[in-house]
Amino acid sequence: MQVQRPKLTFWERTYIPQILKGMWITIRHLPMKKFTRMYPEEKPKLLGDYRGAPTLVKDPEGRVKCVSCQLCEFVCPPKAIRITPGFRADQAFDSNVEKEPKEFEIDMLRCIYCGYCEEVCPEEAIFLKNDFAITGYKREELRFNKQKLLELGGVQPDSIWKWKYKGAPPPGTPIGPVRDGKPVEKKAAGH
Amino acid sequence: MATRYEMEMIDSAARAHQAFEEELHGEKLIVNMGPSHPSTHGVFRMVLELDGEEITNCWPEIGFLHRGDEKIAENMTYTQFIPYTDRLDYLAPLANNVAYAYAVEKLCGIDVPVRCKYIRVICAELARISSHLLGIGAMSMDIGAMTVFLYTFKQRELIYDLCETICGARLTTSYTRIGGLANDMPESFIPMCRKFIADLPATIDETDKLLTRNKIFIERNKDIAVLSREDAINYGATGPILRGSGVEHDLRKANPYGGYENFQFDIPTGTVGDCMDRYLVRMEEMRQSIRIIQQALDSMPGGEWNAPEAKIVLPEKQAVLTKMEELIHHFINVTQGINAPVGEVYFGAENPKGELGFYIVSKGGGTPHRLKIRAPSFVNLQLVPLLCKGHMMSDTVAILGSLDFVMGECDR
Numbered sequence: 001m002q003v004q005r006p007k008l009t010f011w012e013r014t015y016i017p018q019i020l021k022g023m024w025i026t027i028r029h030l031p032m033k034k035f036t037r038m039y040p041e042e043k044p045k046l047l048g049d050y051r052g053a054p055t056l057v058k059d060p061e062g063r064v065k066c067v068s069c070q071l072c073e074f075v076c077p078p079k080a081i082r083i084t085p086g087f088r089a090d091q092a093f094d095s096n097v098e099k100e101p102k103e104f105e106i107d108m109l110r111c112i113y114c115g116y117c118e119e120v121c122p123e124e125a126i127f128l129k130n131d132f133a134i135t136g137y138k139r140e141e142l143r144f145n146k147q148k149l150l151e152l153g154g155v156q157p158d159s160i161w162k163w164k165y166k167g168a169p170p171p172g173t174p175i176g177p178v179r180d181g182k183p184v185e186k187k188a189a190g191h
Numbered sequence: 192m193a194t195r196y197e198m199e200m201i202d203s204a205a206r207a208h209q210a211f212e213e214e215l216h217g218e219k220l221i222v223n224m225g226p227s228h229p230s231t232h233g234v235f236r237m238v239l240e241l242d243g244e245e246i247t248n249c250w251p252e253i254g255f256l257h258r259g260d261e262k263i264a265e266n267m268t269y270t271q272f273i274p275y276t277d278r279l280d281y282l283a284p285l286a287n288n289v290a291y292a293y294a295v296e297k298l299c300g301i302d303v304p305v306r307c308k309y310i311r312v313i314c315a316e317l318a319r320i321s322s323h324l325l326g327i328g329a330m331s332m333d334i335g336a337m338t339v340f341l342y343t344f345k346q347r348e349l350i351y352d353l354c355e356t357i358c359g360a361r362l363t364t365s366y367t368r369i370g371g372l373a374n375d376m377p378e379s380f381i382p383m384c385r386k387f388i389a390d391l392p393a394t395i396d397e398t399d400k401l402l403t404r405n406k407i408f409i410e411r412n413k414d415i416a417v418l419s420r421e422d423a424i425n426y427g428a429t430g431p432i433l434r435g436s437g438v439e440h441d442l443r444k445a446n447p448y449g450g451y452e453n454f455q456f457d458i459p460t461g462t463v464g465d466c467m468d469r470y471l472v473r474m475e476e477m478r479q480s481i482r483i484i485q486q487a488l489d490s491m492p493g494g495e496w497n498a499p500e501a502k503i504v505l506p507e508k509q510a511v512l513t514k515m516e517e518l519i520h521h522f523i524n525v526t527q528g529i530n531a532p533v534g535e536v537y538f539g540a541e542n543p544k545g546e547l548g549f550y551i552v553s554k555g556g557g558t559p560h561r562l563k564i565r566a567p568s569f570v571n572l573q574l575v576p577l578l579c580k581g582h583m584m585s586d587t588v589a590i591l592g593s594l595d596f597v598m599g600e601c602d603r
Binding site for chain 1: 267272338363400457463471474475508521
């Protein structure tokens with residue numbers, strides 16, 4: 001298929017019809033709805049599963065979901081994540097979880113928002129939220145630590161009740177450490 | 192036995208000085224255009240030797256945006272490199288993702304489901320429209336027609352909205368995965384995309400009305416930088432530049448990949464090979480892309496969107512959370528990467544700018560031994576000295592605009 005090269009008529013070579021046509025198109029655009037968004041005042045509506053800032057989440061019982069398996073640290077293409085693994089402060093029997101991160105640091109200056117950390121996380125502990133304009137005055141401000149990440153992440157209900165029960169927990173389940181329906185004593189801390 | 196190579200690398204400042212010493216016969220003038228000139232679309236520098244207004248010689252200078260992407264690829268798994276492909280041709284990130292995914296899949300010898308192919312076709316064609324809208328808008332703005340740029344950018348904004356819907360990011364899409372996609376196409380995407388391709392022809396027609404029969408635009412472009420058929424082939428030009436010179440070569444037809452054989456579309460070609468032809472080819476390609484997207488949306492098959500390859504594709508999240516074997520697979524696939532066979536593979540895809548090729552040398556395992564990116568802009572930019580010679584200084588903006596290159600891809 002060959003493209004048609006325009007052959008101008010005499011009338012078109014005078015450039016007068018082009019001026020009129022151009023004016024007509026521009027004028028037709030004048031009464032159209034304004035497309036520009038007044039950005040800082042008018043926030044855009046985010047579509048789809050927007051990949052914003054990565055955050056850590058807690059489960060509805062307030063436990064840190066991350067078990068510091070360091071898979072996100074491994075997969076992160078720009079190496080923005082640093083995890084210092086540690087054990088849970090109290091060896092709770094309400095779950096099979098022994099570990100949680102001692103420190104979890106995401107360098108927001110390095111993060112490229114690719115979403116790989118969310119994709120690989122086997123505990124659904126890291127989520128990309130909708131925050132997209134992250135700013136700061138100092139580099140340290142943009143190195144988000146565990147506390148800050150948990151603050152941003154908030155609570156995310158489990159899609160499955162992985163830690164103790166199969167399916168949803170029975171109604172009226174006590175929150176504290178429980179085994180066979182009875183509260184159990186805490187084991188001495190430390191390993 | 193040691194072999195010694197001596198390489199002479201003259202930087203452009205030294206070259207300008209050299210030209211000044213050697214060839215300045217009283218009248219010639221050396222002008223540095225770029226690296227931060229608005230018409231160079233990035234960081235591209237040209238050392239121009241002028242005789243009055245006429246260009247007598249031209250030395251293009253690249254490498255200002257070099258990141259070492261090819262070396263970076265050697266140090267990470269195949270999947271981890273996908274975000275880096277976004278940043279090659281950053282005007283069409285989805286098309287780069289698609290090309291890279293097909294290259295690695297060719298290496299592994301796997302086939303993806305039809306639904307995945309169709310979604311990838313839609314993505315690649317949206318990227319093509321987006322890239323050509325920018326190419327035409329920026330070209331006309333450099334020449335002096337500001338209005339077109341504003342209208343084409345409005346449509347590009349809508350394409351970014353579509354990208355955001357489908358993968359959650361506007362520019363750094365990272366949508367494909369080896370053997371599939373990051374996520375299925377959401378339901379809300381189809382009506383949005385239909386509305387977009389229904390509205391787009393109006394903008395293309397408007398651009399057409401403003402530019403194609405505009406005497407000033409024609410005179411700035413007609414018979415400027417004529418690239419003959421032979422030169423286009425000899426220089427390895429691809430994409431709209433090759434087709435503008437009258438060569439009917441499009442990898443989507445010549446070497447169909449990813450389900451393109453199922454779609455009806457034409458390859459627009461030019462006759463003269465000047466800037467005008469390249470502009471007309473791009474305009475027509477957008478219309479053809481709309482046709483392809485229309486067909487793909489109409490015949491979108493259901494079913495799986497990831498290849499049934501447990502050793503390559505990550506298992507479903509729900510299974511990872513509940514089943515031991517899937518959890519093990521998940522960890523192995525992420526940490527070790529895909530176990531690619533030993534071998535070498537080249538895959539070229541028809542990207543908006545031309546043939547984007549990935550040449551992968553694998554020695555097995557999850558990382559490539561060597562990954563060469565054949566960037567279309569890099570090859571097409573070779574034409575600059577050939578095309579610029581004999582033209583006016585002010586024609587360079589039209590020439591660069593019609594070449595429509597991206598330095599992110601050229602310097603990579």
